[in-house]
Amino acid sequence: MRAGYIRRAAPGVYTWLPLGLKVLRRVEEIVREEMDAIGGQELSFPALLPREPYEATNRWTEYGDNLFRLTDRKGADMLLGPTHEEMFTLAVKDMFSSYKELPLTLYQIQTKYRDEARPRAGLLRGREFIMKDSYSFDVDDAGLEAAYQRHREAYVRIFDRLGFDYVVVYADSGAMGGSASEEFLAVSPIGEDTFVRCEASGYAANVEAVVVPQAAPVAADVVAATPAAHVEDTPDSPTIETLVAQSDAMHPRADGRAWTAADTLKNVVVMLTHPDGTKEPLAIGLPGDREVDVKRLEAQVSPAEWEPFSEKDFEAFPMLVKGYIGPRSLGLESSSKIRYLLDPSVAEGSAWVTGADEHGKHVYDLVLGRDFSADGTIQAAEIREGDPSPDGAGPLTLARGIEMGHIFQLGRKYAEALDLKVLDENGKLVTVTMGSYGIGVSRAVAAVAESTHDELGLVWPRNLAPADVHVVATGKDQAVFDHAERMVADLEAAGLSVVFDDRPKVSPGVKFKDAELLGVPTIVVVGKGLEQGSVEIKDRATGERREVPVERGVAEVLTEVRGARPAPADPA
Amino acid sequence: MRAGYIRRAAPGVYTWLPLGLKVLRRVEEIVREEMDAIGGQELSFPALLPREPYEATNRWTEYGDNLFRLTDRKGADMLLGPTHEEMFTLAVKDMFSSYKELPLTLYQIQTKYRDEARPRAGLLRGREFIMKDSYSFDVDDAGLEAAYQRHREAYVRIFDRLGFDYVVVYADSGAMGGSASEEFLAVSPIGEDTFVRCEASGYAANVEAVVVPQAAPVAADVVAATPAAHVEDTPDSPTIETLVAQSDAMHPRADGRAWTAADTLKNVVVMLTHPDGTKEPLAIGLPGDREVDVKRLEAQVSPAEWEPFSEKDFEAFPMLVKGYIGPRSLGLESSSKIRYLLDPSVAEGSAWVTGADEHGKHVYDLVLGRDFSADGTIQAAEIREGDPSPDGAGPLTLARGIEMGHIFQLGRKYAEALDLKVLDENGKLVTVTMGSYGIGVSRAVAAVAESTHDELGLVWPRNLAPADVHVVATGKDQAVFDHAERMVADLEAAGLSVVFDDRPKVSPGVKFKDAELLGVPTIVVVGKGLEQGSVEIKDRATGERREVPVERGVAEVLTEVRGARPAPADPA
Structure with missing residues (x-):
């Protein structure tokens, strides 16, 4: 904003000023060339869309507050497209009817709208933004896989050309449905996404997509040797820290080791709100030394949203004793059942210290499978630096990134919802399978700026710069300005684009600083050296x-x- | 739509399919080149805008139902930009402060939204559409005049390159405010705009902008010889036709000539609704042989909207006797005054047959200035083929056109409303004067298609065609398809863009028809001639x-x- 590339019009809504627009167009051109190179055909859907197709796929509701909805003068419900799966699907349904016309890749570079709760970091998370979105259409899974690979390779070329440090990670496909999915993240400390990498194997995943393997069951003889569960007094120990301290003081372990948070089973209850507005409590059991990761939980419960249990929620579920919630109030023994999911690190046969569902009491040696059970597992616990890689190859490192691209095998979700079928070789109607591929085009401008700038300002790579040369004329000597002007004319005649700073009465220092702020790769100063x-x-x-x-x-x-x-x- | 260039997504909202998008981009490129050539700097404002700037200029209200309004998740009022005067003005206010930085021309090629009551003719009047809009900023009127002329010349070059028959006409500046204003109309029988031309002088104007000169006063001796006004029985003559017939039968003229509709003064009452919702009746007096022209009236009363007087309105104004309304119920003699405006052809001193404000009665020899008066004139009567040109040079001809461009000297309206001032040479703050210049970019695609197509389909001029060549391979012979494919490769290698119809099992006739429908300028048929x-x-x-x-x-x-x-x- 300071360099005059963009200007804020409303929260998360920006104007592209001339220099910014030039960079944006250069990014668009790179994306367009690579999409054309894999046979993509460009089209452009409207941003203003009717409700009906989004109703058919339930996204009119699922998108919740993120969707900009409006009503036209005739009272028809409309929306500003946050993404266009429905429109692509319907267009293909309308225009094609035979397997002979597939495979097909369509794309657009288009303005999208999402009413983000917290628009942030300028172009990085806006409410009006430009995306390239493409869709592949195939009759079978092999075709989808091939289309996915073609896109993956095109994306590698695009991000190589954009020239920032990026990583391709396994991703959660979130509210979009579908299966195989990877994200292209620009590595950046200001990124909103956390990803993990295993150096040994090259495994990389968005933290939401990390699937922690199920811990192996505890050996039968160990389980057999575990004492029966016993409830103990643990006054004033509603937190893991107080529980561990209390346990060491009042209930030392038989083997003499100190208790740790990892020996305790923490039960976290949250309230889900489903897209249709219905509420459902959910309990998550995980080792006491881990927190629930907000984004991993979000990804797991999507399209539902979650909130911490409120005082009112606790009143509605009186068997839940705050600070002392145990699996037994959640599991089989409970009268009003709450869905209870365990972290996969909680092994069958493992023994835990956990809440006894009574104020000031915990239960010890409570064994999974013997003393309590759950309704399944959930991938919601935080991933930590040094955790083992899911592929078993070594420890994970964590870093942050900006989501720049997302490719995934959508499959038949939208084709089924909107009845997109074509005739196959045998004249039989088959449902088309789709891939969905996005690039944040306006976001890429910000990501490049982030990764290349220095303390003086922007530093554009040559292929994205808003101009080739920045000519600065300094001083009061008219000959300087005349010479600079001729030089600009010559450079332009040679096909270069030039920013020319010929402001009179502005000091050389201010002009140099502005040139550094603007970040054009080559700066020419015509000034006092001209006499020599x-x-x-x-x-x-x-x-x-x-x-x-x-x-x-x-x-x-x-x-x-x-x-x-x-x-x-x-x-x- | 049939040729697969566009696809309807909602009323007045279209998807650009690959071929259509190519034509659109070519139009955009022509516009961009010519705007750059006059020193325009391209930027891009958002479509999603905050309410406040539009509130400051009163357009949040004035736009009425034409504005798409919406509310974001935090309850903030927003709109989809129908035009961006406010945003340009505010951006310049923010970025510039001195006369030295002017003159300045900024433009964008951007998607706009208007909730048209009657979206029609596909791209010609859409609710989501693409416009080039530019604004010039100058410190004085001479600067504005020069900027206006530069734009006018650029527009001539643009429309020459687009290659359809167009005419530049004087225009009404409508709800936009401002003064000097011209429109570029594509001459077309399906156009929504009617324009007039005078061959003798070259005068051309949009019908809304025709200013009929005030008729010269009737000579004093003629007025003196006019009998005193006299009310006569005219039973069952609520229309001009019945009145003329009645008058000939019952009240023949002294000079023996037959009465004509042109001798009668028709008084039309309408109800205005102002943008703030208040209502106001308005009476229009015009010769009985002319109708009120809906669009001319609209332009005159804008931003108010008008409706015919309803039965209820007549009840509220009991002195108005339907079918027999006379100037005396509207003018000085009335107790509850209604604003009364006369057509400029009604001369001071002229005598009329008109309503006597009593059922079944008309008044004869009612003289303007002697027997009745009005509150002013209004340019609302229809213009007819053969009417004299306002410049006195000869008769007018009428034709229809599609508004493709509009340039006008906006003046200081927005700069004043939004307080856009710069320091002048003397260090004094002066309000900036603006020009506003628009081109319907998506509409131009339709206008070119309209003006060039034939009964077989589209016929694109070469510089706008979606491809250079359309290669058709026909028959069942594999050698034909192989040869056609090589030819396509050679043509593409030579830098041409090619549409290649290699559909198997589609008859040559269907392929030829499709090639004609698509309208690529050069068609190559590789078929049964190949053997020879x-x-x-x-x-x-x-x-x-x-x-x-x-x-x-x-x-x-x-x-x-x-x-x-x-x-x-x-x-x-």
Whole structure:
């Protein structure tokens, strides 16, 4: 914003000023070229859409507050498209009817709308933003897999050309439905996504997509040797920390080891709200040394949303004793059943210290499978640096990234909901299978800026820069301005795009700072050196500057920009 | 739609399919080039906008039902931009502060939204559409005039390049405010706009903008010789026709001539609704041989809207006797005053037959200025073929057109409302003056299609065509398809864009018809002639077809497309 690339119009809604628009168009062009190269056909759906198709797939409701809804003058419900699966599916349904017309890849580079609860970080999470979205249409799974691979390769080329550090991770497909799914993340400390990597195997996944393997059952003899469950007094120990301290003091372990948080089973209850508005309590059991990861939980319960249990919720479920909730109030023994899911690290046969459903009491040696059971598992516990990789290859490291692209095998969800079928080779109607592939185009501009800027301002890579050269004329000497103007004309005649700072009465220092802020790769200063017959050429990225003879100025700039040596100058 | 260029998503909302999008991009590129050539800087405002700026200029209200309004999740009022004067004005206010930074021209090619009451004719009047809108910013009127002329010249170049028959007409500036204003209309019988032209002088105007000159006063001696007004029985004559018939039968003219409708003064009452919801009756007096022109009236009362007087309205104004309304119930003599405006053809001193405000009675020899008066004039009567040109040069002809561009000198309306001022040469704050310039970009695609198509389908001019060549492979012979495919590859390698119809099992007739429907300028048929060593090249526009030797096929097509003779073929 400070460099005049964009301007805020409303929360999460931005104007593209001339320099910003040029960068945006360059990103679009890269995306377009690579999509065309894999046979994508570009089209453009409206942003203003009727309700009906989104009703058919239930997303009119599922999108909740994230959807911008409006009513037209005739009272018809409409929406601003957050994504266009429905429209693509219906268009293909309308236009194609035979397997012979497939495979097919359609894409658009288009403005989308999501009423984000917390628009943030400028273009990174806006409410009006530009995406490339494409869809592949195939008659069978092999076709989908091939289309997915073609897109994956195109995405690698696109992100290589955009030139930021990125990683491809397994992803959760979230509210979109579907199966195989990968994300392209720009590695950045300001990213909203956390991802894990295993150096040994190359495994990488969005934290929401990490599937912690089910712990192996405890050996039968160990279970047999475990004492019967016994309830003990643990006054004033509603937290894991107080429980561990209390246990060491009042109920030391038989083997003499100290109790740790990992020996306790924490039971967290949350209230889900389903898209249709119905509420459902959910209990999650996990080792006391782990927290529930908000995003992993979100991904697991989606499209439902969750909230912590409120005082009112506790009143409605009186068997839940806050701070002392135990599996037995949740599991088989409960009268009003609450769905109870365990972290996969809780092994069959393992013994736990956990709530006894009575104020000031915990139960010890409670064994899964012997003393309590659950309704299944849930991947909601936090993943920590050093956790084993799900593929068993070594420890995980954690980092943050910005989601730049998402590819996934959508399958037949939308085709089924909207009845997209074609005739196969045998003249039989088959449901089409789809892939869905997105790139955050406006977000990419911000991601590149984030990954390339320095403390002085923006530093554009040459292929995305809003101009090739930034010419600065300094001082009060009219000859300087005249020469700079001729130089700009020559550079433009040679096909370069130029930003020309010819502001009168602005100090050289301010102009240099502005040039650094704007981040055009090559800066030319026409100033006091002109009398001695030289101009300065500066590389914005490295800060390298050199004086060149005036008569070689244009040729030297062309060299920089085109990355080739200039022809030797005529002796003059 | 039939040719697969666009697809309807909702009333007035269209998807651009691949072929349509290509044409749209070509139009955009022409507009962009010409805007850049006059120093325009491109930016892009959001479509989703906050209410406040539109509140400041009163357009949040004035736009009425035409504005798509919505509320975000936090309850903030937002709108989909129908036009962006406010946003441009505020951006310039934010970024510039001195006369030295002006003149300035900013433009965008952007998606706009208007909730039209009657979206029609596909892209011609849509609810989501693409416009180029630009604004010029100057410190003085001379600057605005120069910016206006630059735009006018750029528009002439743009519409020349788009290649349809157009006319530049004086326009009414409507709800936009401002003064000097011209429209570029594509001449077309399906156009919504009616315009007039005077061949003798070249005068041309949108019918809303025609200013009929005030008729000269009747000579004093003629007025003096006019008998005093006299009320006569005219039973059952509530219409002009019945009145004229009655008058001839019962009240023949002294000079023996027959009465005509032009001798009567018709008083039409309408009810206005102002943007703030208040209602106001308005009476219009015009010669009985003319109707009120709905669009001229609309333009005159804007931003108010009008409706015919209802039965209820008549009840509320009992002095108005339906069918017999006279100036005396409207003018000075009335107790509850209704604003009364006269057509400018009604001359001071002229005598009329008009309503006597009593059922079955009319008044004769009622003289304007002697017996009745009005509150002013209104340009609301229909303009007819043969009417004198306002410049006095000769008769007018009428035709219909599609509004393609609109340029006008907006002046200081928005700058004042939003307080856009800069420091002038003397360090004094002055309000900036603005010009506003629009082109219907998506509409242009439809207008070109309208003006160039024939009974077989679309006929694109070469510079807008979605492809250079349409290659059709026909028959069942694999050699035909192989040869056609090689030819397509060669043409593409030479830099041409090609539509290739290689559908198996589709009859040649269907393929030829489809090629004509699609309208690509050059059609190449590879078919049964191949055995004899020839392919057919067809010009879509003229229908001319010629067989050329297979080995010269690519070269001949390149000639057609590039408009140059090919190099002589090597003897083979």
